Amino acid sequence: MQYNRRKFVQSAGLLATGGLLLPQWACNNQSSSDADMEDHGEGMTMATQPAIGAFGLQLYTLRDVFPQDVKGVLKQIADMGYTQIEGYEGDQGIFWGMSPTEWKAYLDELGLNMISTHCNVNENFEQKAAQAGEIGMKYLISPWEGPQDSIDKFKMLAEKFNEKGAICKENGLRFAYHNHGYSFIEQEGQIPQDVMMDNSDPALVDFEMDIYWVVTGGADPIAYLKKYPNRWRLCHVKDRKKGVGSDVHDASCDLGTGQIDFPTILKVAKENGMEYYIVEQELYENSTPIESAKVDAAYLKAFEFAS
DSSP states (O other): OOOOHHHHHHHHHTTSOSSOOOOGGGOOOOOTTTTTTSOBTTTBOGGGOOOOOOOEEEGGGGTTTGGGSHHHHHHHHHHHTOOEEEEOOBTTBTTTTSOHHHHHHHHHHHTOEEEEEEOOTTSSHHHHHHHHHHTTOOEEEEOOOOOOSSHHHHHHHHHHHHHHHHHHHHTTOEEEEEOOGGGGSOBTTBOHHHHHHHTSOTTTEEEEEEHHHHHHTTOOHHHHHHHSTTTEEEEEEOEEOTTOOTTOOOOEEOTTSSSOOHHHHHHHHHHTTOOEEEEOOOOOSSSOHHHHHHHHHHHHHHHHTOO
16 A cells, blocks of 8 residues: 555544634744744743754655655755655655665765655565664654544554554564544543553553644643653654634645644753754745745754754
């Protein structure tokens, strides 16, 4: 089965709750043009952003140009200031037509470190884990499992995660699950995200918080970071347009121009065990994927070099 993340994201959007206003805590971010002068969130300015260290880019952000010029786009990513990447599985596999060692050698030339990749965890997972472990990757990630028709099915997913986590552990890396909005919608009196986290083994399974989809699902990322400390080890730093409710699912925008309060959220994330901060963007208005990736890198550099 070919991994089709665009279809996954579109399908996920249909399942988020409709017509809800986003909570006030999500709506304090300033645009990049006025960030130097005005406060973010709870009195934080760009000069006092939490220092998050290195940051990365999910290659899916550049999906419209990346497959046509893999090496050239990777070089542009490095030139933007990214030092980490997270992959996705395309027609040419996780390593885009290269062997794992060839792929790593080229990334080393550019000063890029492949932390993780999204992949189809239902096919050839043992081989993928062995290859990822061979080149020192940290994570294989399930990007999508889809809504389930019962809470018991979500418990079964947690068991599946444990099995994948054990395979990853044998190969020197970790397994994680990337959320979408549907997992925060109450079902049978329970929240599926909680069910998956409560029934998966912390020794084997971590989670990647897509902050955009937590917000779109009507949940509070800060509350979830505090409720499950040290379980969220990676995050997607992805902004939502201002002035849209959660019924608008395709609302991604350049970092710092939207409504999500990243200074506050990323500070809490760091305090609760977050290790990897990965930019992802879905839409580009009056821009191109490359130009938006540059804007996103510039925004996170303020976090990287803060003291």
